[in-house]
Amino acid sequence: MAEVIRMPRMSDTMTEGNIVGWLKDEGEAVEPGETLAEVETDKATMELDSFSEGVLLHIAVKEGTVPINGVIAVIGEEGEDWQAAIAADEKSNGNGVSQAAAPAETAQPMVSHETTPSVDIVETPNAAQSDARIKASPLAKSMAAEAGINLSTIQGSGDNGRIIKRDVEALLNKSGSVSTSAPTSISAPTTQQAPTIQPFVHTGTDGFEDVPMSMMRKAIAKNVVANKFSAPHFYLTIEMDMEKAISSRKKMNEISPTKISFNDLVLKAAAVALRKHSVINASWLDENTIRYNQAINIGVAVATPDGLLLPVIRNTDMKSLSQINGEVRSLAGLAKEKKLPPEEMQGSTFMISNLGMFGIEEFTAIVNRPNACSMAVGAIIDKPVVKDGEVVPGKRMKVTLSCDHRVVDGATGAEFLQTFKSVMEDPIRMLV
Numbered sequence: 001m002a003e004v005i006r007m008p009r010m011s012d013t014m015t016e017g018n019i020v021g022w023l024k025d026e027g028e029a030v031e032p033g034e035t036l037a038e039v040e041t042d043k044a045t046m047e048l049d050s051f052s053e054g055v056l057l058h059i060a061v062k063e064g065t066v067p068i069n070g071v072i073a074v075i076g077e078e079g080e081d082w083q084a085a086i087a088a089d090e091k092s093n094g095n096g097v098s099q100a101a102a103p104a105e106t107a108q109p110m111v112s113h114e115t116t117p118s119v120d121i122v123e124t125p126n127a128a129q130s131d132a133r134i135k136a137s138p139l140a141k142s143m144a145a146e147a148g149i150n151l152s153t154i155q156g157s158g159d160n161g162r163i164i165k166r167d168v169e170a171l172l173n174k175s176g177s178v179s180t181s182a183p184t185s186i187s188a189p190t191t192q193q194a195p196t197i198q199p200f201v202h203t204g205t206d207g208f209e210d211v212p213m214s215m216m217r218k219a220i221a222k223n224v225v226a227n228k229f230s231a232p233h234f235y236l237t238i239e240m241d242m243e244k245a246i247s248s249r250k251k252m253n254e255i256s257p258t259k260i261s262f263n264d265l266v267l268k269a270a271a272v273a274l275r276k277h278s279v280i281n282a283s284w285l286d287e288n289t290i291r292y293n294q295a296i297n298i299g300v301a302v303a304t305p306d307g308l309l310l311p312v313i314r315n316t317d318m319k320s321l322s323q324i325n326g327e328v329r330s331l332a333g334l335a336k337e338k339k340l341p342p343e344e345m346q347g348s349t350f351m352i353s354n355l356g357m358f359g360i361e362e363f364t365a366i367v368n369r370p371n372a373c374s375m376a377v378g379a380i381i382d383k384p385v386v387k388d389g390e391v392v393p394g395k396r397m398k399v400t401l402s403c404d405h406r407v408v409d410g411a412t413g414a415e416f417l418q419t420f421k422s423v424m425e426d427p428i429r430m431l432v
Contacts, residue, residue, distance in 0.1 A: 002076025002085035003052045007066045010041045011342035013223075016067045017041055018215045023137055023162065024056050030075055035164075037072075038137060042219030044338040047165075050075065058082040065215075136163035143168045146305075216306040227366050231284070231404040235364050238417040241425050242380050242395045248427040258322040263300075263354050266377055266399075267324050268430050269423040271296050271317035274350055277416040281349050282407050283370040290407055291370075299348030299368060300328055302335045309335040310368065312348045321430075352377060362398045372407035373416075376400045397424075 007017045018040040024030060035047045036056070058074040066072055071089075074082040134151045136144070140163045144151050147168070154171055156163035213221070245265055252260050274281040274296045283291040296317045299310040311331035313324060334340040351368040356379035365376040378398045385394030399420070403413045423429045 002054075002057060002074050002080045002082055004071055004086055004089040005036070005050075005052075005073040005075060007039075007068055007070045007072050008048070009068050010039065010046050011044075012346065013219060013342075014041045014068065016065050016070075016215070018065050019061055019063055019072065020045060021137060022059060022062065023164065026056055026059055028056050030054060030056050040215045042215050044216075044340060044342075054078075057085075060086075134163065135161060137165065140165050140168050143172075147172060214306045216304075220307040223369075224366055227369050231367050231369065232406060233364075233367060234403050234405050234410065234413075235400055236403065236410065236413045236417055237362065237398055237400040238421055239396050239398045240421040241385075242397045245424055245427055246380070246395060252321065256322060258325050260321045260325055262356070262380070263328070263352075263377070264321045264325045265424065265427060265430075266354065267298055267300070267313060267316055267328070267352060268319075268321055269420055269427070270298060270350065270352060270375060272423050272430055273416055273419040274298075275317050276419050277412065279408060279412050280373050280401075280416045282372040283349065284372060284404055284407050285370060290372075293349040295349065297347050297349045299345075299351040299371075300332070301351065301353035301365075302332045304336050304338070306338075309340060309345060310348060310351065311335055311340060311344050312346065314347070351375070356380065356397070362400060364400050365402050367402050367404050372404045373413070374402045376402065 010017065020038040020040050022037045023035050024037075030036065030050045031053055032051055034050050036050050037048045039046055039048050052075045054075045055078045056073060057076050057078075057080060060071045060073060071086055074085050076082065076085060135156065136151055141151070143149075143165065144154070144163075149168065149171065151163055154163050154167050155161075157167050245262070249260055249262065249265060278292050281293050281296055283293060285291050295315055297312050297314045298316045299312045302309045302311060311328075311334075313319070313327050313331075316324065319327070331340060331344055334344070348368065348371060351365065351371055351374040353365045353374065354377040355363060356377055359379050361378045361381055363376050363378065365374040367374050376399065378400075380395050380397045383394055383396055384391050385396065386392075387394075399417070401413050401417055403410075
């Protein structure tokens with residue numbers, strides 16, 4: 001009997017999925033484990049695999065957004081009535097026939113392609129030299145474009161020679177054109193970058209472009225509005241002397257096989273301070289309950305082309321600086337490649353965003369629900385300071401603590417920052 005394929009929930013916050021493209025065509029044979037389509041969620045682009053064997057009888061939505069549990073395809077035996085299968089499935093679930101059950105030609109959702117090529121055909125970079133067209137999955141196309149790779153140089157291993165993700169990855173690993181280590185940048189982007197998915201773009205003589213938001217950007221927009229306006233924020237800023245932190249880091253890196261970053265010091269110092277001030281490591285659950293978390297799980301803001309992701313370093317206070325460095329680099333790399341599993345972004349108790357590497361001296365971060373606090377870290381700045389009655393050169397850094405006033409009071413936040421400052425100004429306290 002034919003099986004109706006519905007949009008699965010691929011992350012805890014997902015309400016809809018955006019079908020980027022199909023790797024199988026109607027009428028093609030399908031085996032269990034084969035990838036059917038690439039689906040963009042609010043957190044990553046994922047491959048949708050088949051659990052059934054048969055023929056792809058019908059694609060309900062070739063491209064575009066589909067709500068959770070919406071019909072996207074039917075797999076069965078060749079010649080089976082896919083419309084009857086959808087009707088029977090809807091009836092067994094107690095629903096009327098969904099709009100997605102209509103023929104694919106009338107079910108095209110939300111994204112127009114009047115001026116863009118078919119999603120599974122990619123023009124060669126120099127169309128004047130060749131009229132050949134290359135079959136490639138949308139994800140492979142995106143990865144190749146980002147790495148500056150000419151798709152014509154890749155031998156596809158997918159059906160009918162289609163270039164898929166693993167083909168691009170194999171070339172990158174072989175050539176070493178892209179580092180396999182995770183990036184060191186672990187902060188929010190300073191400017192909004194264009195989405196990697198190329199949607200329909202309206203252009204006109206008045207000089208503007210209307211670009212539909214990616215699923216990730218939609219989720220970010222929804223979350224920041226909810227975070228900002230559901231919690232009464234207040235902000236506390238403190239400045240600290242970074243002379244000892246700079247010299248301590250230099251000595252550490254002389255003997256450490258892993259090069260410790262200033263951000264690693266920030267995470268460790270924050271974890272030490274959170275252990276002392278458990279009120280900061282808290283969560284607002286509802287009007288009747290505040291949760292004081294025993295585990296210290298720090299979320300680290302990571303910039304990706306489509307927006308901000310928040311991988312979590314669990315039990316941060318129990319890890320060495322080298323361990324923290326390794327986890328941050330690994331998770332940040334996965335986040336930038338849209339391969340970060342949803343479970344790696346869940347369960348934070350505190351959040352840190354660092355824009356210091358961009359030269360930002362001071363900023364405020366939005367509290368990430370249900371956390372009670374977030375911390376924004378600025379750059380280390382050379383400035384004149386007064387020591388022993390004399391003006392001397394100094395190196396200073398500012399951090400700003402954003403607090404949910406329902407959980408944290410001003411004095412409590414200030415005490416946490418005093419502890420954080422004392423640890424950063426004398427890093428040996430991280431070892432005590």
